[in-house]
Amino acid sequence: MPHAAPAGQPLTLFNSLTRAAETFAPIDPAMVRLYSCGPTVYNFAHLGNLRAYVFTDTLRRVLNWKGYATNHVINITDVGHLTSDADEGDDKMELAAKAAARTIWEIAAFYTDAFKGDLDRLNVHPPTLWSVATDHIQDMIAFARDIEAAGATYRLPSGLYFDTATVPDYGRLAGTRPDEAIGRIDSVEGKRNPADFAIWRSSPAGSTRQMEWASPWGVGAPGWHLECSVMSLKYLGAQFDIHTGGIDHREIHHCNEIAQNQAFTGGGIGNGTGANIWMHNNFLIMRDKEGRGGKMSKSQGGFATLRSLVDRGVHPLAYRLLCLSSHYRSELEFSAETLLAARTRLRRLLLAIDKQGLRGDAGVDGLLDDAGYTRGASLAFQRERLEAGLPAPAAARLAAFDAALADDLNTPVALTVMDELLADKRLDAAHKLRALASMDLVLGLGLVGSRALAPADLRIRPADAALTEADVMARLDDRRAARAARDFAASDAIRDDLAAQGVEIMDGDPLGWEWKVAP
Ligand code: AMP
Numbered sequence: 001m002p003h004a005a006p007a008g009q010p011l012t013l014f015n016s017l018t019r020a021a022e023t024f025a026p027i028d029p030a031m032v033r034l035y036s037c038g039p040t041v042y043n044f045a046h047l048g049n050l051r052a053y054v055f056t057d058t059l060r061r062v063l064n065w066k067g068y069a070t071n072h073v074i075n076i077t078d079v080g081h082l083t084s085d086a087d088e089g090d091d092k093m094e095l096a097a098k099a100a101a102r103t104i105w106e107i108a109a110f111y112t113d114a115f116k117g118d119l120d121r122l123n124v125h126p127p128t129l130w131s132v133a134t135d136h137i138q139d140m141i142a143f144a145r146d147i148e149a150a151g152a153t154y155r156l157p158s159g160l161y162f163d164t165a166t167v168p169d170y171g172r173l174a175g176t177r178p179d180e181a182i183g184r185i186d187s188v189e190g191k192r193n194p195a196d197f198a199i200w201r202s203s204p205a206g207s208t209r210q211m212e213w214a215s216p217w218g219v220g221a222p223g224w225h226l227e228c229s230v231m232s233l234k235y236l237g238a239q240f241d242i243h244t245g246g247i248d249h250r251e252i253h254h255c256n257e258i259a260q261n262q263a264f265t266g267g268g269i270g271n272g273t274g275a276n277i278w279m280h281n282n283f284l285i286m287r288d289k290e291g292r293g294g295k296m297s298k299s300q301g302g303f304a305t306l307r308s309l310v311d312r313g314v315h316p317l318a319y320r321l322l323c324l325s326s327h328y329r330s331e332l333e334f335s336a337e338t339l340l341a342a343r344t345r346l347r348r349l350l351l352a353i354d355k356q357g358l359r360g361d362a363g364v365d366g367l368l369d370d371a372g373y374t375r376g377a378s379l380a381f382q383r384e385r386l387e388a389g390l391p392a393p394a395a396a397r398l399a400a401f402d403a404a405l406a407d408d409l410n411t412p413v414a415l416t417v418m419d420e421l422l423a424d425k426r427l428d429a430a431h432k433l434r435a436l437a438s439m440d441l442v443l444g445l446g447l448v449g450s451r452a453l454a455p456a457d458l459r460i461r462p463a464d465a466a467l468t469e470a471d472v473m474a475r476l477d478d479r480r481a482a483r484a485a486r487d488f489a490a491s492d493a494i495r496d497d498l499a500a501q502g503v504e505i506m507d508g509d510p511l512g513w514e515w516k517v518a519p
């Protein structure tokens with residue numbers, strides 16, 4: 001099939017490897033190859049992890065919307081990721097299984113399903129392929145044998161290690177000198193260079209792990225970095241287009257992937273070393289009581305999950321909009337205020353859409369074909385049908401929207417352009433609806449069509465709830481007044497009354513939530 005030229009402005013993407021925005025030029029214009037580091041499935045994904053996949057989804061939607069078909073692989077890390085990025089500590093999966101008295105396989109299956117459910121609730125499209133690490137152990141062993149034969153590794157009693165001095169330019173992606181980048185990595189005794197890392201971790205004598213395999217280096221498990229090199233090579237080839245991950249992966253994990261690829265292919269950067277473009281999303285951060293920000297992280301406990309938002313009555317797409325309202329390379333602060341502001345913004349959008357009679361239009365359904373998404377360029381196909389014959393003012397808004405996204409996926413600006421479209425009085429409803437539907441192909445906020453959200457959907461309440469949100473807020477005001485007057489009997493009565501109606505008051509909630517829908 002002949003390949004149509006991509007639509008709109010040329011796409012520029014910030015490449016962490018060169019620290020510069022580059023015009024995107026796919027290796028094979030008919031199929032862009034994309035790899036995203038996936039989750040370690042020993043717990044629920046936290047909202048920070050999910051930011052990484054909203055970013056990846058946006059990237060892929062933009063590529064598709066602009067006319068590129070994509071082959072997208074996300075891995076599932078169900079083995080090998082230790083509690084620290086150094087080669088120390090226990091396997092996160094083994095620890096979680098022990099704590100839950102479950103087998104590691106049960107833990108992995110449970111959290112993999114939970115993760116996919118979270119992505120679905122966030123309108124993140126599934127990748128072309130989910131690639132599971134433990135399905136590729138033999139591929140990893142074969143790869144490790146090759147790089148051992150190429151002289152890139154050495155053996156220690158604890159396993160097989162990668163000698164980072166054997167590849168040119170180690171750590172170039174991190175943008176620091178190797179000794180600076182890895183200063184924080186504790187060394188395993190006998191390592192030749194501090195940055196060296198495990199390719200294979202032998203099981204310690206006398207202990208058994210739930211997940212272990214025979215190998216030329218004894219019974220054990222692969223090092224974490226190995227899986228991404230092996231699976232990206234297997235499914236996307238030695239040189240593919242784009243590799244994504246959170247910014248934490250820029251310093252170690254991705255440097256190690258590149259080093260492994262170099263040892264395997266014998267190539268230099270850009271020639272058999274993985275992706276041409278390495279893209280990293282910045283962190284979702286939370287502030288502590290003193291106002292210090294830190295990245296949200298699973299291993300620190302007390303993290304916020306998508307489920308915890310839903311429990312508090314917040315629709316998942318409010319979180320998607322929060323992610324889109326900041327650029328993926330900026331830190332994003334998560335708090336009750338920022339989330340509720342995103343919810344208010346989404347509600348305003350939906351109200352404006354409702355008021356202008358743009359929602360729930362079955363007419364636009366025929367032009368939207370979600371199910372066809374995995375057929376590659378179908379977002380571009382839908383876009384073409386939606387935008388065909390639009391008058392100049394609508395086309396100009398769409399061009400501005402396209403230009404924002406072409407500028408390294410500038411979603412905050414794209415959202416503003418959508419606001420301007422909605423406010424534009426010169427456009428008639430039918431044209432506005434088509435333009436809006438095209439924008440929503442990229443934003444994925446469920447704004448139009450008969451399956452669109454309604455403003456009332458944003459607060460998730462039991463269908464039979466007697467109280468409105470305003471009622472709850474008024475009762476909370478009464479309770480605050482009662483407490484200020486030290487009338488604790490009255491304050492308790494309000495709490496009990498709300499509880500009887502399915503609303504639980506949350507004094508001292510770390511996220512600053514005041515109430516949630518009782519489970
Ligand atoms: P993990 O399950 O820890 O392997 O992480 C899955 C993805 O989430 C990786 O791409 C991480 O870089 C990313 N990630 C982890 N913490 C955060 C955070 N606080 N904000 C944004 N991305 C994150």
Ligand code: ZN
Binds near residue numbers: 036038228253
């Ligand atoms: Zn990875």
